[in-house]
Amino acid sequence: MSVMHGAILLPILISLFIPLLAKRLPNIHTGWFVLVVPVLLVSYFSHFLPGTMSGETFTARMPWIPSLGIDFVTYLDGLGLLFALLITGIGSLVVLYSIFYLDAKKESLGTFYVYLLMFMTAMLGVVLSDNMIVLYLFWELTSISSFLLIAYWYERERSRYGAQKSMLITVFGGLAMLGGIAILSTLSGSLSIRETYASLESIQGEPFFTVALVLFLLAAFTKSAQFPFHIWLPDAMEAPTPVSAYLHSATMVKAGLYLVARFSPIFADESLWFYLVSSVGIFTLFWGSLNAVKQHDLKGILAYSTISQLGLIMSLLGLGAAALHVDALDDGLYTIATVAAIFHLINHATFKGSLFMMAGIVDHETGTRDIRKLGGLAQLMPISMTIAMIGTLSMAGIPPFNGFLSKEMFLTGVLEVAGSDLFHLPSYGWIIPVLAVVGSIFTFVYSILIVRRTFFGKRQDDKLPKTPHEAPIGMLIPPLVLVSLVVIIGLFPNILSDTLIRPAVEAILPQVVDAGGKIDVHITMWHGFQPEFFLTLLIFTVGFILYKTLPRWQSLYNRMPRAVSLNHQYDALLRRGEQTSTKIHDTVMTGYMRSYLIYIFGFIVILILTALYGFDAFRFAVDPISSIHAYEIILALVLVSSALSITFARSRLTSIILLGVTGYTVALFFVLFRAPDLALTQLVIETVSVALFLLVFYHLPEISRKEERIPFKLGNALISALVGLTVTLVALASLSQRSFTSIAKYYIDNVADLAAGGNMVNVILVDFRGFDTLFEIAVLALAGIGIYTMIKFRQTGGIDK
Amino acid sequence: MKKQAKKHTNDVILESATSFITFVIFLFAVYLFFAGHYTPGGGFIGGLVTASALVLILLAYDIKTLRRILPFDYKWITALGMLIAVLTASGALLFNVPFFTHAHDYFTLPLFGKTSLHTAMLFDLGVYLVVVGVTMTIIQTIGESE
Numbered sequence: 004m005s006v007m008h009g010a011i012l013l014p015i016l017i018s019l020f021i022p023l024l025a026k027r028l029p030n031i032h033t034g035w036f037v038l039v040v041p042v043l044l045v046s047y048f049s050h051f052l053p054g055t056m057s058g059e060t061f062t063a064r065m066p067w068i069p070s071l072g073i074d075f076v077t078y079l080d081g082l083g084l085l086f087a088l089l090i091t092g093i094g095s096l097v098v099l100y101s102i103f104y105l106d107a108k109k110e111s112l113g114t115f116y117v118y119l120l121m122f123m124t125a126m127l128g129v130v131l132s133d134n135m136i137v138l139y140l141f142w143e144l145t146s147i148s149s150f151l152l153i154a155y156w157y158e159r160e161r162s163r164y165g166a167q168k169s170m171l172i173t174v175f176g177g178l179a180m181l182g183g184i185a186i187l188s189t190l191s192g193s194l195s196i197r198e199t200y201a202s203l204e205s206i207q208g209e210p211f212f213t214v215a216l217v218l219f220l221l222a223a224f225t226k227s228a229q230f231p232f233h234i235w236l237p238d239a240m241e242a243p244t245p246v247s248a249y250l251h252s253a254t255m256v257k258a259g260l261y262l263v264a265r266f267s268p269i270f271a272d273e274s275l276w277f278y279l280v281s282s283v284g285i286f287t288l289f290w291g292s293l294n295a296v297k298q299h300d301l302k303g304i305l306a307y308s309t310i311s312q313l314g315l316i317m318s319l320l321g322l323g324a325a326a327l328h329v330d331a332l333d334d335g336l337y338t339i340a341t342v343a344a345i346f347h348l349i350n351h352a353t354f355k356g357s358l359f360m361m362a363g364i365v366d367h368e369t370g371t372r373d374i375r376k377l378g379g380l381a382q383l384m385p386i387s388m389t390i391a392m393i394g395t396l397s398m399a400g401i402p403p404f405n406g407f408l409s410k411e412m413f414l415t416g417v418l419e420v421a422g423s424d425l426f427h428l429p430s431y432g433w434i435i436p437v438l439a440v441v442g443s444i445f446t447f448v449y450s451i452l453i454v455r456r457t458f459f460g461k462r463q464d465d466k467l468p469k470t471p472h473e474a475p476i477g478m479l480i481p482p483l484v485l486v487s488l489v490v491i492i493g494l495f496p497n498i499l500s501d502t503l504i505r506p507a508v509e510a511i512l513p514q515v516v517d518a519g520g521k522i523d524v525h526i527t528m529w530h531g532f533q534p535e536f537f538l539t540l541l542i543f544t545v546g547f548i549l550y551k552t553l554p555r556w557q558s559l560y561n562r563m564p565r566a567v568s569l570n571h572q573y574d575a576l577l578r579r580g581e582q583t584s585t586k587i588h589d590t591v592m593t594g595y596m597r598s599y600l601i602y603i604f605g606f607i608v609i610l611i612l613t614a615l616y617g618f619d620a621f622r623f624a625v626d627p628i629s630s631i632h633a634y635e636i637i638l639a640l641v642l643v644s645s646a647l648s649i650t651f652a653r654s655r656l657t658s659i660i661l662l663g664v665t666g667y668t669v670a671l672f673f674v675l676f677r678a679p680d681l682a683l684t685q686l687v688i689e690t691v692s693v694a695l696f697l698l699v700f701y702h703l704p705e706i707s708r709k710e711e712r713i714p715f716k717l718g719n720a721l722i723s724a725l726v727g728l729t730v731t732l733v734a735l736a737s738l739s740q741r742s743f744t745s746i747a748k749y750y751i752d753n754v755a756d757l758a759a760g761g762n763m764v765n766v767i768l769v770d771f772r773g774f775d776t777l778f779e780i781a782v783l784a785l786a787g788i789g790i791y792t793m794i795k796f797r798q799t800g801g802i803d804k
Numbered sequence: 805m806k807k808q809a810k811k812h813t814n815d816v817i818l819e820s821a822t823s824f825i826t827f828v829i830f831l832f833a834v835y836l837f838f839a840g841h842y843t844p845g846g847g848f849i850g851g852l853v854t855a856s857a858l859v860l861i862l863l864a865y866d867i868k869t870l871r872r873i874l875p876f877d878y879k880w881i882t883a884l885g886m887l888i889a890v891l892t893a894s895g896a897l898l899f900n901v902p903f904f905t906h907a908h909d910y911f912t913l914p915l916f917g918k919t920s921l922h923t924a925m926l927f928d929l930g931v932y933l934v935v936v937g938v939t940m941t942i943i944q945t946i947g948e949s950e
Binding site: 691766773780790 | 836852862882886890893903
């Protein structure tokens, strides 16, 4: 375990103590303790900056399941560091913000911060893991912690709905990725991302390679809310605002972008990658910005705007793949898309984070986020207004803020690729710039909308649930830090170019670096009268006109029939799934123990007999059978007769006693065949279970004397006879032939050396197969809790006490 | 309530035998637990034997007496057992070896002499506690539900 492992796991370890702190020190806001964690981590990760700038990478290995090639290997390069800094940096600001946002008296802070810290570990794990299975685990942990955070106000129905939606969609993507990992690791023989990259030549032509590519993209698209999976993000806005600012704009939704960037070296050579990533991205940009304009909820607008901005970065990552397809590597023209992607990723985190916090402030101080009720807050909340102005201007791409710079580069990238002769693009390459420009126009429209409707115009104090006033200073500091970054990056963009952007781009395009290509990251404010400049002018003009005429065309949005909307499809799918499963459930789960036993035994018989037949195992030898003693025959007779008698028993007490006889006789067999451990266990189990039976005896109704129909009885008799026959056949067959060497030898040889034990059974239980035991006791504990709850539940008449 | 009054048998022989036998069983359980690594026994069996001793008390007296003698919430014992088991298994990670790697060594202890100590024993303690906890949770819940 290295320091880096410690850094990744630190938040989740600290989270164990949060509930205690929240309980012991109720007067101090729990957030102050939590704040220490991201601040510590951000300073730790900044130490790597000089290293990654000179192209160094840092790895540490912690063995986990070496036999399966699953080790917790951390890998930090420019890309990983960029994300780690985003996670911990924005994380610190969000925690600070949440201290003022969440009321210590009204909210269950312990729960909130446990989830948040869990999420932080999950995100750091995603961006710093080299092993794909470990990456997958952390990936799903982000889905789970996000689910918990969205459902934080779980008494609201919308929260639960949103949480379920995000979970279903993102976990679906995660499972697709697991499939992709399985394919990729089978092809390359390694679970390490770097080793897969190294063995790229041998696996690239394989037919399943593109299947893995699509599966990985499914994961990335669901997580980063790309069309058509974007529908979960607006519903996720039911989460508390600090969560929206953190997960749904700055970090988790960017995990999909991270995945695309991280796997670019492996997949980007395929033209399918270029097509899928860039087209899905550009369409998401267009669709998200189009829909943002029709929202009334501030956070709703920001959610759709996030979708469209994620689409923008996604399309840039796709266009950047073009860099691998041209021979002229040194002109740096094709790498500009990737540079723009990384640059915009940073910019988006700064301006969108601040805008979400601003929306939270407005909500907190006025009681509503509906832009139809807001207005004229500029005099009352001047600082919030400044934050909103800078944030939205940057988002709209207006100079001198950082969003302008990355949007210019975006346009350059789009024009560059559309104009090239790659992949037969010229025939329909014009679609890309058109969608990009239309998307940018609508971005401009909703950006104006946010500021104009919230802070200017007429005040409507009568519609607000609270009397508005400026937020406390603590709540303003985090967004102020972010907007000052917006301004600083806008004015001096090149402080980022060598520190963060170039190392990250080099990690995404190692092929270019290996070929000796130079990655040129020099961001300038003024390009001269290039096509980009005129496009920007076009965007501003058309956007302004559209904004002015908004009331006239806004009703167009309502023309779209509800039935074709994706949300409607999602709900219908969910409803149909529920109906089908209810139908199946009602036919299979009858509520009678005997039905279940019929299924279980029926399947056992069919499976084993088919397997025996299939492996041609019906061969029985008589010679290995040792001589049978008289007392064994007697025991067998007792066993058989007691078992048979149970079926004729008229009272429960008799059945219990006869069952006990069967159990003890089996224990005697164990004694005879020298298995003291088994005998001991069997004896104690029998004793305890008979005692249990006697305890519940009072509560059970009399055995119903209702006579079952004869065919039913015959069916049962047939099944039990078949089960008996199957077990006998298995016993005889396994005695007669040995397909495999016995595993016992290994244990006999190693018990003393490896585990320093004498009792093989126990050593197997606690050491060789300790995992089995761990899960067994977990099942046992769950069963115990289950019984406890069921009985308590019945006693209280279904009321939760 | 009526049922309970009828159930209580006030069997003097059973009660006095129980108070003695319980100790023997309990000691046997402890022996089994510690013997586990070399001879038949271990956490699972030890736990079950302990539970059976407690069941004997329950049968001879009643649930209130049992609770007076051992005022535990057995759900917590289950949880404690799980925690010990998981922590033992993950403790290995701190030494940069895979999850669940056990360590053992020989120590010379006062009274016992040269003894081998295993982390496997700690894991077994977790198993023991879970088994006792679960069995007693079930029995107690059923016993109380009249």
